[in-house]
Amino acid sequence: MTNHQINQIEPKITKKDINSINTYLKKDNWITENKFTLEFENRFKKYTGSKYAVAFPNGTLTLLGILKSLNLKKNSKVIIPNITMVATATSVKLAGFNPIFADVEKKYLCMCPTDLEKKVKQKNVKAVIYVTLNGRSGNLEKIKKICKKYKIYLIEDSAHSIGSFLKNKHHGNFGIASSFSFSMPKIITTGQGGMIVTNSKKIYKKLKLIKNFGRAQAGNDDYISEGYNFKFTDIQAILGISQLEDITARVKKKKYIFNYYHKYLKKIKKINFLEFKKNETPWFIDIYVDDKNNLKSHLKKNNILTRDIYPPLNKLKFLSNEREKLPISKNYSDKGLWLPSSLNLSKKNLDYIINCIKEFYEN
Ligand SMILES: Cc1ncc(COP(=O)(O)O)c(C=O)c1O
The missing domain is CATH 3.90.1150.10 (Aspartate Aminotransferase, domain 1)
Incomplete structure (x- = not known):
């Protein structure tokens, strides 16, 4: 019998991580989102091979941000897998839409394309959030084809997928945009935190407005569109950068x-x-x-x-x-x-x- 408890999951914070934070606090202490968040976004998009990356406070608000950026009509429905963390569903509710649940496949526990194809024909279905559960790709390519056929958006919830590739393409590059989480249990963690990657300039620009009160720039009050405060912090970015190096x-x-x-x-x-x-x-x-x-x-x-x-x-x-x-x-x-x-x-x-x-x- 071991005398210390073995937790199901705990974070890995290295001496290097701690030193990076100490150095940052001594030298450059804006704390809020600034140049290190930008650096973290740049490094993250390089790692995933995506064109754009936008840091968010967590992997729930990332999904909300993506849904908001698509300008879907009020009564839209979004299909999600029936096995996923509750945030996949509650982000849909928070955006004002209804989640529809599709069954998963035995082999991977990701969304089943056959069940999706049955449900996608329902009225007002406008998007799918596909979860690469536990880093498995499942039938992502088939799902992408179905979304294309029915002209609905494919959003990836890649909260579990840091380090997972499908045919040499990192998860997160198969749909309109994808959400990552850096909560405590994740492979890299900033305590709380999230990142959206996208290859669409249009979506990227919308996300930048959504996270910054609808302003094109921080520090002024020129409101271009509806937006919120979904900013990150540089202190988290310092941790994220250090962990991404490993x-x-x-x-x-x-x-x-x-x-x-x-x-x-x-x-x-x-x-x-x-x-x-x-x-x-x-x-x-x-x-x-x-x-x-x-x-x-x-x-x-x-x-x-x-x-x-x-x-x-x-x-x-x-x-x-x-x-x-x-x-x-x-x-x-x-x-x-x-x-x-x-x-x-x-x-x-x-x-x-x-x-x-x-x-x-x-x-
Ligand atoms: C599949 C999935 N989606 C979304 C989330 C929400 O992420 P966060 O905890 O960063 O809000 C999680 C959290 O673990 C998750 O597992």
């Missing part, structure tokens, strides 16, 4: 953690893993088991914390009145468990967790 190592460690669990647990027939393709980066280590609650309590007794995968969103009363049966999301949500996935996990921690899981299945 992105290769962070991505490598996530892949190592997944491969390590997989190598030692794949022989247990009662544990199912979903596959990752070569250029995809696992964010959380997800397993699918029938006896999830018992496994969870066994691990908890041994000081190991896990987390349930998201509930099917169409069951949440505040999001939807429809009670359509979406069997794949229900089934995989019931079984899905996220194992400890922190970048700080040592080999010793991993061996300990793996042994505890084996012990559960062997007894």
Whole structure:
């Protein structure tokens, strides 16, 4: 038994990160959004290979910002996958639209193209938010084709997707715009934080206005259009820049953690893993088991914390009145468990967790 608790996730903040913040505070202390936010945006768009990047306070307001930038009509509907973090849905509500839930695919837990094609024909469907859940691409290219066929916007929610590529293109470059999150559990974190990437100059310009009270420039009161305060801070940008410099190592460690669990647990027939393709980066280590609650309590007794995968969103009363049966999301949500996935996990921690899981299945 380990005497310290192994969290399901914790941030990795290095000495270099801390030194960067200290240096910044000593030299250049505007704190609010300024030249380092611009630098972070520039480095992020270079990393994702996108034309434009705009920093936002978090990965919920990024989705709201994108939806606002599209000027959709009042009663528009937006199709989202039924398994995702609730923010994908609540951002649609916050923008004043109705979310419609599509089932996910067994193999990847991303939106199912067949279910999308059924629902896209409904009146007033104007956009899809496709979530590359846990860094998996799923059938993103098929989804893109469907969106093109029905002339609706494809928005990517890439909150989990830093370090994930589809055919050498980083996630976030397949639709009109894409949202990333830098909240505490993410591969790089600024505490809270978000980024929108887009290859459309028009959308980029709108987003810049939306985040800055509708002003073309900060520090004046020339309001060109409706806007809000969705600005970032330079102190967060300093942290983001420092972590982005280490992105290769962070991505490598996530892949190592997944491969390590997989190598030692794949022989247990009662544990199912979903596959990752070569250029995809696992964010959380997800397993699918029938006896999830018992496994969870066994691990908890041994000081190991896990987390349930998201509930099917169409069951949440505040999001939807429809009670359509979406069997794949229900089934995989019931079984899905996220194992400890922190970048700080040592080999010793991993061996300990793996042994505890084996012990559960062997007894
Ligand atoms: C898929 C997904 N979308 C959106 C969000 C919201 O991001 P944030 O917490 O930065 O608002 C999250 C948060 O984890 C998420 O997992």
